[in-house]
Amino acid sequence: MDIMHADSDITFNNRIEHFLIRWGYRRGEHRVAPGLYAIGNPGRDSPVFVTANYRLSFDALRAALKGIDGYVLVLDTFGINVWCAAGKGTFGTEELIRRIEATGLAGVVSHKKLILPQLGAPGVRAPEVTKRTGFRIEYGPVRADDLPAYLKTGKATPGMRRVRFPLWDRIVLIPVELVGFALPAIVLAIVAFLGPGWLAALGLVTAVLGGTVLFPALLPYLPTKDYSTKGLLLGILLSLPYAVYQLATGLPGDWKTYASTLMFLLAMPPVTAYLALNFTGATPFPSRTGVRKEIYTYIPVIAGMAALGALMAVVLTAVKILEMI
Amino acid sequence: MMFNSYRQNTLELYPDRCIGCGMCANVCPHAVFTIGDRQPANLLASRRVASLANKEACMECGACQMNCPVAAIRVQSGVGCAAAMIKAALTGGPEVCGEGGCCGSGEGGNTSCCGPAK
Numbered sequence: 434m435d436i437m438h439a440d441s442d443i444t445f446n447n448r449i450e451h452f453l454i455r456w457g458y459r460r461g462e463h464r465v466a467p468g469l470y471a472i473g474n475p476g477r478d479s480p481v482f483v484t485a486n487y488r489l490s491f492d493a494l495r496a497a498l499k500g501i502d503g504y505v506l507v508l509d510t511f512g513i514n515v516w517c518a519a520g521k522g523t524f525g526t527e528e529l530i531r532r533i534e535a536t537g538l539a540g541v542v543s544h545k546k547l548i549l550p551q552l553g554a555p556g557v558r559a560p561e562v563t564k565r566t567g568f569r570i571e572y573g574p575v576r577a578d579d580l581p582a583y584l585k586t587g588k589a590t591p592g593m594r595r596v597r598f599p600l601w602d603r604i605v606l607i608p609v610e611l612v613g614f615a616l617p618a619i620v621l622a623i624v625a626f627l628g629p630g631w632l633a634a635l636g637l638v639t640a641v642l643g644g645t646v647l648f649p650a651l652l653p654y655l656p657t658k659d660y661s662t663k664g665l666l667l668g669i670l671l672s673l674p675y676a677v678y679q680l681a682t683g684l685p686g687d688w689k690t691y692a693s694t695l696m697f698l699l700a701m702p703p704v705t706a707y708l709a710l711n712f713t714g715a716t717p718f719p720s721r722t723g724v725r726k727e728i729y730t731y732i733p734v735i736a737g738m739a740a741l742g743a744l745m746a747v748v749l750t751a752v753k754i755l756e757m758i
Numbered sequence: 759m760m761f762n763s764y765r766q767n768t769l770e771l772y773p774d775r776c777i778g779c780g781m782c783a784n785v786c787p788h789a790v791f792t793i794g795d796r797q798p799a800n801l802l803a804s805r806r807v808a809s810l811a812n813k814e815a816c817m818e819c820g821a822c823q824m825n826c827p828v829a830a831i832r833v834q835s836g837v838g839c840a841a842a843m844i845k846a847a848l849t850g851g852p853e854v855c856g857e858g859g860c861c862g863s864g865e866g867g868n869t870s871c872c873g874p875a876k
Contacts, residue, residue: 520820554824559824560827572825591789594783595788711841714838714839717787720817721818722834723763723838724843726764730763
């Protein structure tokens with residue numbers, strides 16, 4: 434089978450595609466042709482790296498291999514990144530074995546070692562791959578950036594083995610979160626505008642931005658371990674200015690002043706909390722057991738608050754319409 | 759601590775079977791395992807043995823179970839993704855990710871979002 438060629442240069446066009454990917458443009462279609470690639474001028478002793486056929490995964494690997502001669506074996510993961518594909522099993526034992534055989538890798542290199550990204554491990558049974566193909570699997574570091582250091586010593590330090598979720602890794606996820614919830618947010622904001630008024634619409638937009646922009650950025654700084662309670666606290670914080678504004682500008686003693694104050698306090702936090710809970714899947718920490726527990730614990734609270742907040746909005750809207758007539 | 763749903767998980771380690779190869783410690787992204795000397799020493803078992811140094815940090819990705827050569831680890835691996843789980847609960851379907859899910863749509867077939875299919 435043919436060996437394709439790739440280099441370590443990230444071109445302007447690559448960067449444009451990376452940008453589009455971050456905004457969720459044509460999700461799942463940013464694929465690299467699976468197969469064997471030569472980077473630099475590899476020989477029979479050169480290392481073999483395995484990755485997914487997702488544009489961002491492939492580019493991160495080849496950029497990290499600048500100045501290194503080697504082969505890259507790209508598995509067909511349907512355009513999904515290494516970790517998620519490993520979870521699905523598409524970055525997995527069967528596909529790896531199939532790809533080793535289809536590319537005739539054993540005839541290309543003289544050694545029997547494959548370097549896999551550590552985060553591919555949830556999909557791959559290393560002992561089985563060795564048994565069936567003769568290739569030994571070495572799990573490299575979590576991040577491709579650490580590969581040069583790893584190749585020098587042949588060992589990943591504990592730091593290279595740990596998944597971290599620093600600010601920049603969280604920030605790059607914001608656009609896709611925003612795009613994902615833009616449509617329901619706009620529809621609900623229009624409903625809120627036609628209902629209680631423009632301030633309610635603004636409150637809703639604030640709560641959505643809280644869950645999609647502020648939440649990812651502030652994740653480690655928000656108190657409590659649970660995502661839902663982190664989101665609730667953030668939502669309450671965001672609703673306070675609206676509540677105070679209602680109390681300060683409404684007629685004192687008028688029930689409508691208190692109803693609209695309550696509307697903001699009850700409706701905004703569950704929106705942010707729900708978006709926060711949704712963000713669990715984009716982060717590298719929560720277990721399924723824990724997320725399930727969170728859903729059972731907090732979905733009733735979130736739904737209850739949202740229902741009461743919506744009730745306030747309906748009552749205030751009804752009164753507004755009656756007053757107009 | 760209150761408001762922590764992550765204190766328990768399904769990770770189990772069987773030290774009797776462990777051969778101390780260290781593969782679990784290699785693949786774990788959250789440093790859940792440490793490899794140390796077996797206490798008390800047992801002539802019939804390996805000198806080195808894995809132990810759970812930080813079980814609470816486990817995210818049930820399943821990497822350790824998949825790569826343990828002697829099946830000394832068990833964990834119910836799966837998706838730690840509320841979006842997929844809520845959708846599955848509402849539709850009665852499997853936990854899969856689609857558009858807007860945590861890892862995008864794919865043609866992975868009947869498998870779950872960020873965890874191996876059951």
